Amino acid sequence: xxxxxxxxxxxxxxxxxxxxxxxxxVPTMGYLHEGHVSLIRSSRKDxxxxxxxxxxxxxxxxxxxxxxxxxxxxxxxxxxxEKEGVDYLFYPSYKDMYPEGFSTYVTVxxxxxxxxxxxxxxxxxxxxxxxMKLFNIVKPDRAYFGLKDYQQFKVIQKMVRDLNMxxxxxxxxxxxxxxxxxxSSRNKYLSDKEREAAxxxxxxxxxxxxxxxxxxxxxxRLKERIIEIIMSSPEVREIQYVELVDPENxxxxxxxxxxxxxxxxxxxxxxxxxxNIQL
Amino acid sequence: xxxxxxxxxxxxxxxxxxxxxxxxxVPTMGYLHEGHVSLIRSSRKDxxxxxxxxxxxxxxxxxxxxxxxxxxxxxxxxxxxEKEGVDYLFYPSYKDMYPEGFSTYVTVxxxxxxxxxxxxxxxxxxxxxxxMKLFNIVKPDRAYFGLKDYQQFKVIQKMVRDLNMxxxxxxxxxxxxxxxxxxSSRNKYLSDKEREAAxxxxxxxxxxxxxxxxxxxxxxRLKERIIEIIMSSPEVREIQYVELVDPENxxxxxxxxxxxxxxxxxxxxxxxxxxNIQL
Numbered sequence: 001x002x003x004x005x006x007x008x009x010x011x012x013x014x015x016x017x018x019x020x021x022x023x024x025x026v027p028t029m030g031y032l033h034e035g036h037v038s039l040i041r042s043s044r045k046d047x048x049x050x051x052x053x054x055x056x057x058x059x060x061x062x063x064x065x066x067x068x069x070x071x072x073x074x075x076x077x078x079x080x081x082e083k084e085g086v087d088y089l090f091y092p093s094y095k096d097m098y099p100e101g102f103s104t105y106v107t108v109x110x111x112x113x114x115x116x117x118x119x120x121x122x123x124x125x126x127x128x129x130x131x132m133k134l135f136n137i138v139k140p141d142r143a144y145f146g147l148k149d150y151q152q153f154k155v156i157q158k159m160v161r162d163l164n165m166x167x168x169x170x171x172x173x174x175x176x177x178x179x180x181x182x183x184s185s186r187n188k189y190l191s192d193k194e195r196e197a198a199x200x201x202x203x204x205x206x207x208x209x210x211x212x213x214x215x216x217x218x219x220x221r222l223k224e225r226i227i228e229i230i231m232s233s234p235e236v237r238e239i240q241y242v243e244l245v246d247p248e249n250x251x252x253x254x255x256x257x258x259x260x261x262x263x264x265x266x267x268x269x270x271x272x273x274x275x276n277i278q279l
Numbered sequence: 280x281x282x283x284x285x286x287x288x289x290x291x292x293x294x295x296x297x298x299x300x301x302x303x304x305v306p307t308m309g310y311l312h313e314g315h316v317s318l319i320r321s322s323r324k325d326x327x328x329x330x331x332x333x334x335x336x337x338x339x340x341x342x343x344x345x346x347x348x349x350x351x352x353x354x355x356x357x358x359x360x361e362k363e364g365v366d367y368l369f370y371p372s373y374k375d376m377y378p379e380g381f382s383t384y385v386t387v388x389x390x391x392x393x394x395x396x397x398x399x400x401x402x403x404x405x406x407x408x409x410x411m412k413l414f415n416i417v418k419p420d421r422a423y424f425g426l427k428d429y430q431q432f433k434v435i436q437k438m439v440r441d442l443n444m445x446x447x448x449x450x451x452x453x454x455x456x457x458x459x460x461x462x463s464s465r466n467k468y469l470s471d472k473e474r475e476a477a478x479x480x481x482x483x484x485x486x487x488x489x490x491x492x493x494x495x496x497x498x499x500r501l502k503e504r505i506i507e508i509i510m511s512s513p514e515v516r517e518i519q520y521v522e523l524v525d526p527e528n529x530x531x532x533x534x535x536x537x538x539x540x541x542x543x544x545x546x547x548x549x550x551x552x553x554x555n556i557q558l
Contacts, residue, residue: 006443101528103389104407104441109382128383129442136443162383163408164285164415249380 002078002089006097006137009051009090013139021048025140025167027131030054031071032080035175035183039144040084042172051138052081053090055097060126071188090138097133106132108155108162114250115151115263116274119240127152128159135167142168146175148182150261150276151250174275176202182275189271197233197268204229205277208262212279217256219244230266240265240272247278281357281368285376285416288330288369292418300327304419304446306410309333310350311359314454314462318423319363321451330417331360332369334376339405350467369417376412385411387434387441393529394430394542395553398519406431407438414446421447425454427461429540429555430529453554455481461554468550476514476547483508484556487541491558496535498523509545519544519551526557 003009016023024043028036036052043050054077061067074091081089105125111117112124135143145153153171160169175183180202181195190198204226211222223242230236242264244253253260256279263276282288295302303322307315315331322329333356340346353370360368384404390396391403414422424432432450439448454462459481460474469477483505490501502521509515521543523532532539535558542555 010443010445101389102441104385104387104438106442107384107386109384110380111382133441133443136445159383162381162412163385164289164412166289166415 001087002091004091004093006092009088009092009137012088013137016049017139022141023047023139024050025134025138025143026050026052026086027134027143027145028052028054029056029070029185030077031073031185031188032077033175033183033185033187035146035148037080037084038175039146039172040081040086042170043142043144044085046142046170047140049087050085051088051090051140052086053092053134053138055090055092055130055134057097057126057130058094059098059129060123062120062123065120066186066189069189071185090134092137097130105129106159106163108158111151111158111250112155114252115241115243115245116265117151119265124152124155128155131156132159132163135165140167142170144170144172147171148174148184148275150263154248154250180206182273184273186271186273190268194235194268194271197235198273200230200233200236201264201266201273201275205262205264205275209277209279212256219252219254219256222256222262226262226264230264235268237267237269240267280366281370283370283372285371288367288371288416291367292330292416295328296418301420302326302417303329304413304417304422305329305331305365306413306422306424307331307333308335308349308464309356310352310464310467311356312454312462312464312466314425314427316359316363317454318425318451319360319365321449322421322423323364325421325449326419328366329364330367330369330419331365332371332413332417334369334371334409334413336376336405336409337373338377338408339402341399341402344399345465345468348468350464369413371416376409384408385438385442387437390430390437390529391434393531394520394522394524395544396430398544403431403434407434410435411438411442414444419446421449423449423451426450427453427463427554429542433527433529459485461552463552465550465552469547473514473547473550476512477552479509479512479515480543480545480552480554484541484543484554488556488558491535498531498533498535501535501541505541505543509543514547516546516548519546 024047026039056070106128107125117124157169179199181198208222208226226242245261247261260279265274303326305318335349385407386404436448458478460477487501487505505521524540526540539558544553
């Protein structure tokens with residue numbers, strides 16, 4: 001069922017709570033792919049009711065980013081949600097989410113300065129603010145996020161803990177195309193040639209993990225190998241970052257340990273893609 | 280019943296919600312006075328259960344402010360709560376509210392730049408952050424704030440609206456001593472002479488309202504008269520601000536209209552007192 005109105009969504013949730021139903025929530029920006037579907041399936045397994053939201057959140061896009069061309073296809077998304085047994089598809093409007101005079105923000109400091117946060121000022125403030133709003137509307141027992149956006153997952157987990165929110169924040173494994181490319185709505189932007197180059201991102205991460213497992217722990221060596229693989233294609237405009245980080249505080253590390261994360265952001269043409277792997 | 284533990288408070292609230300009880304909440308910094316008592320009484324009238332919190336929130340004090348000497352008397356406060364029929368007195372510790380690594384903040388922009396916000400940088404960020412936390416723990420249906428802190432009341436109302444929170448934020452009339460001085464835990468700081476001077480704050484506001492009702496609408500004339508009355512005492516160190524403002528957005532005005540607010544902050548000796556009146 002499609003719900004556009006915030007107060008209607010709230011009253012549905014109120015009713016569900018009264019009936020003692022548990023609510024699983026999958027917040028998205030739409031243009032759903034297999035990664036989203038895996039979140040939906042996890043939610044359906046754990047909860048009585050599953051709510052998916054689609055909201056392309058202007059607050060989390062920088063000025064020169066892709067807000068205007070971000071892919072949108074509500075009909076298609078509705079079809080996927082129906083097929084997957086989603087109970088409610090919440091699709092609020094910009095002006096209802098950010099009415100005139102809106103001026104309240106949630107910020108997580110520290111952990112948001114690193115990785116993507118260092119290159120996308122204000123991005124995580126936009127994410128935490130909209131997620132706080134969505135959580136307050138949908139009041140989920142559990143919320144599901146893809147681990148492709150590992151930093152986002154940790155930032156939201158931190159917000160929830162710091163602000164004593166009740167929702168359980170669950171990270172779900174990255175879903176990849178057959179050749180390894182992490183699923184992303186932004187993959188649609190890639191030309192055929194760029195798509196070919198994009199596969200090197202995941203390939204470089206798998207290779208780094210293999211190196212680590214064969215005994216290489218020096219961050220510089222791991223990063224060099226990753227850069228070498230990714231930069232082998234002329235379609236790659238820039239590696240924005242490649243970092244070995246602690247899985248909890250996202251601080252950079254010099255020596256890799258089991259459980260650490262290697263995270264990457266790459267521009268292939270004009271398309272910014274991210275990926276990561278846990279060692 | 281005194282509750283110190285956050286998760287115990289949460290589980291009490293969960294149980295109350297399951298039983299369908301409505302919760303009224305009075306967040307305070309303790310050292311309760313008649314103003315707080317009026318909030319408690321409003322809450323008891325409107326709700327099944329009343330929760331009072333006492334937490335001297337370090338986040339809302341500036342570096343050179345009175346955090347260390349802020350008056351505290353839990354035994355006395357417990358007595359008042361018991362007498363007034365408060366169901367739960369929530370008394371969390373600093374280290375539970377702000378554990379090591381805490382780094383998430385809620386900010387309301389715009390409305391917090393004015394009046395007290397202009398002189399107490401970070402103050403309202405501290406207020407909104409702690410109130411967000413307390414609301415998430417206590418999950419009140421209604422929360423009660425004294426209108427002496429008019430700006431605080433409007434800031435919290437804005438936070439709740441902007442972030443789609445469910446709690447109803449209720450402002451209760453200023454409670455005054457017999458001679459007019461607005462009740463405040465900080466009145467305790469005043470020497471006898473300062474206490475005498477302090478009465479001029481409310482006296483000047485009543486006089487300004489009388490002038491307005493007799494036809495004076497010019498903000499400068501109203502402010503001049505207020506300053507004249509307050510500065511008549513040598514105990515007054517400084518008038519930090521006296522402003523005629525719009526009751527909603529707190530923007531300064533030049534012509535007074537019915538419903539506008541005149542707000543004042545004054546240093547009497549080292550004690551900062553605030554007061555306001557609605558025209």
